[in-house]
Amino acid sequence: MRAFRLLVESYMRQAYNIAYGVLSNHDDAQDVAQESFVRVFQSLKSFRGDAQFSTWLYRIVMNVSLNHVSRRKTKFEHEARIDDETRLAIAADVVPKYTQDVRAHVERALHELPTLQRSVVILRHLNGLSTKQVSGILRCSEGTVKTHLHRGLKKMRSLLGFLESEVV
């Protein structure tokens, strides 16, 4: 169990950030990240070691996050939760109010993207994983990752165009 705790400590922040990218909610990100580690623990024996541990873990985080989204059922519910009190309360001490507002817009724009584009932007751009690692997590080619990243970021820019005049 001690070895497992070390694994959790090494990867918990990154797993949390990936889950947050999909869910835009701190409580849900905590729940999903912890649930992912539970699944990892339960299936450690089946880990064949033919991929990096982090690739395997982040794939589980993505799957659990997407399942969590599907359980929320409606987009309306999701959008309402982005603005929930928990997020604002947690962010209040760390992030200035203006940045919080803009971040909410960025998160909304992210959630307007098709699932694959969104996943690529979250993993590659927001979490800084390499193209190769993202292609391993999503089980698609590196070319697909690059194409979806490019398209996703361009679409986000067009969705956030109205902020341009406010950005200094």
Add this chain to the structure above:
Amino acid sequence: MTHRSIRQSLYDYLRGELPQADQQRVAGHLTSCESCRAEMDELKSALEMVELHAVRPSDERPEEFWKAFPYQVEERVKQGSDRKTQSLPSLIAKFIALNRRAVIFGGSALALGAICVAALVIFRTHPPENPTAGVEQPTQQQPSLQSNGYVEPASLRLHQYLRKSKVLFIGIANMNTEKEGAVDLSSERKVSRDLIEEARYLQSQPLDRRSERLIGDMEKILIELANMKEQNELPNVEMIRGGIHQENLLFKIRMAESLYDTTAAIQGSNF
């Protein structure tokens, strides 16, 4: 290097992550190619916009949160093994005891739903004579519409399109995700492609806004599905499923179908 490969490399180029030789090759291409340069400018401004406000969510949690995190995971691992030993009836009994109000409300809602379904079934026993719901009245530019006022091909095709899409999405939503290995998506891909073609036709018809929006929402998922590999891995299927749930497509299709049927039945009974 082709324009396509240059554009694929622009993200790495802007972040200085390309090997030195490739970095120089892309820079050389950009000096001579105006369209790729415009593409780079657009991507650069997108990066600035998204990055400017990027705060790592984990940094918003205090250090105490991260100290407790591994212990909470361990606790859940233990609870997980406890939970497996609980039987389903005892869990249901526990749920009812904790959510008495919700259960009563849910029961009432179910009864109301059953009454609505019965009413719909009664309406449907009268065959629709002018099923125009979902499609606006024909214009003179619609040669495909029949002139006897009885059947509108676009309306019928919309109805069939919704039904086929629903069957496809239900199939994917119910796909078994417990098994290991690749999933064969060849038939789903083919159906998606047919549906995309059908959507193109329907979008050229004078549809009402609700149907237009629904077709647009479904099209994104259908395109993703049509572009997937035939033998695919479960995470990719999960993404499609996530998209279907997130867009709430099955509910929207059912709503469109029931509104279609009700309107058609009411119009039919007026004759």
